[in-house]
Amino acid sequence: MPVIEVEHLHKRYGDKIAVDDVSFTVEQGEIFGVLGPNGAGKTTTVECVQGLRRADGGTVRVLGLDPVRDRAEVRHRVGAQLQESQLPDKLRVREALDLYRSFYRNRADIDALLTDLGLAEQRNTAFHKLSGGQKQRLSVALALVGRPEIAILDELTTGLDPQGRRDTWDLVDSIRDRGVTVVLVTHFMEEAERLCDRLAVIDAGRVVAIDTPAGLLARVGSEHRVHFRALDPLDDEVLTALPEVTSVRRSGDEVTVTGPEEVLQAVLGVLAERKIRYGGLRVDQPTLDDAFVSLTGRGARATTLPTDERSS
Numbered sequence: 086m087p088v089i090e091v092e093h094l095h096k097r098y099g100d101k102i103a104v105d106d107v108s109f110t111v112e113q114g115e116i117f118g119v120l121g122p123n124g125a126g127k128t129t130t131v132e133c134v135q136g137l138r139r140a141d142g143g144t145v146r147v148l149g150l151d152p153v154r155d156r157a158e159v160r161h162r163v164g165a166q167l168q169e170s171q172l173p174d175k176l177r178v179r180e181a182l183d184l185y186r187s188f189y190r191n192r193a194d195i196d197a198l199l200t201d202l203g204l205a206e207q208r209n210t211a212f213h214k215l216s217g218g219q220k221q222r223l224s225v226a227l228a229l230v231g232r233p234e235i236a237i238l239d240e241l242t243t244g245l246d247p248q249g250r251r252d253t254w255d256l257v258d259s260i261r262d263r264g265v266t267v268v269l270v271t272h273f274m275e276e277a278e279r280l281c282d283r284l285a286v287i288d289a290g291r292v293v294a295i296d297t298p299a300g301l302l303a304r305v306g307s308e309h310r311v312h313f314r315a316l317d318p319l320d321d322e323v324l325t326a327l328p329e330v331t332s333v334r335r336s337g338d339e340v341t342v343t344g345p346e347e348v349l350q351a352v353l354g355v356l357a358e359r360k361i362r363y364g365g366l367r368v369d370q371p372t373l374d375d376a377f378v379s380l381t382g383r384g385a386r387a388t389t390l391p392t393d394e395r396s397s
């Protein structure tokens with residue numbers, strides 16, 4: 086059963102079209118990703134879902150409600166992550182949770198939440214003394230303090246180190262395990278691949294694909310790329326003659342061979358057979374980055390708009 090239904094959402098800021106035409110549904114209990122480069126319209130889309138912005142066209146239903154007209158009800162049932170700067174420096178972790186809890190009809194057990202989010206030891210720590218990862222966990226805790234049915238997490242791991250990012254991913258899994266539907270806004274491919282059941286890829290205000298991570302990968306095919314440096318003379322034909330090889334590229338003694346999953350074994354076999362020494366062996370598998378590039382014609386981390394347009 087869908088808990089969020091967005092149909093032909095359109096939103097402008099003055100003359101600027103932030104969201105052109107976006108449609109998707111989110112099913113109960115899933116982690117749904119909204120993925121796209123900076124300026125694609127992700128935040129505007131989820132702000133319309135939360136009822137924080139009024140759409141200029143299309144319809145949005147959340148738990149069967151109109152998020153603008155039924156804002157009060159939606160606020161109780163949809164938890165959203167706060168931006169860091171929205172908390173005063175001196176506010177302590179426990180105080181922040183107590184305060185935000187008082188806004189909600191359904192109230193989470195704060196001690197259990199602190200333990201679950203690994204913040205029990207920081208309960209009396211002032212906000213400005215928390216590390217980046219702890220601040221991030223607190224913002225997630227604040228999104229959960231009203232025991233929401235849906236949690237919207239926007240750019241959750243931006244600014245975290247790799248360990249902090251992995252910890253946060255485990256946290257998102259555990260939120261879903263509590264039965265909460267998660268909408269995750271991100272421009273990190275790896276994050277989307279690791280966490281999301283399905284995702285909408287948004288580019289320049291439009292949905293370019295909605296699929297599972299595996300489904301998106303399948304769209305770019307399953308070509309693997311084997312890179313190595315040939316330390317002995319090697320004729321390209323030795324490689325192109327292999328049935329597993331679809332292409333061979335050379336740059337000096339650097340060789341890149343593409344083919345299906347079996348291409349690595351085939352290449353290693355022929356190098357061993359001909360006693361050709363090699364170094365720097367590396368294999369690239371297709372990633373969501375490749376899927377993104379093939380869907381949109383550019384990398385996910387690229388900014389889509391020139392600076393002057395983004396500042397308007």
Ligand SMILES: Nc1ncnc2c1ncn2[C@@H]1O[C@H](COP(=O)(O)OP(=O)(O)OP(=O)(O)O)[C@@H](O)[C@H]1O
Pocket residue numbers: 098101102103104121122123124125126127128129130272390394395396397
């Ligand atoms: N309040 C606003 N007034 C004018 N333009 C805005 C406003 N908020 C966003 N925009 C513009 O609308 C477009 C979509 O912005 P939005 O923040 O929704 O994208 P995003 O995909 O979330 O980007 P990011 O990953 O950078 O947060 C961008 O071009 C942005 O500059």
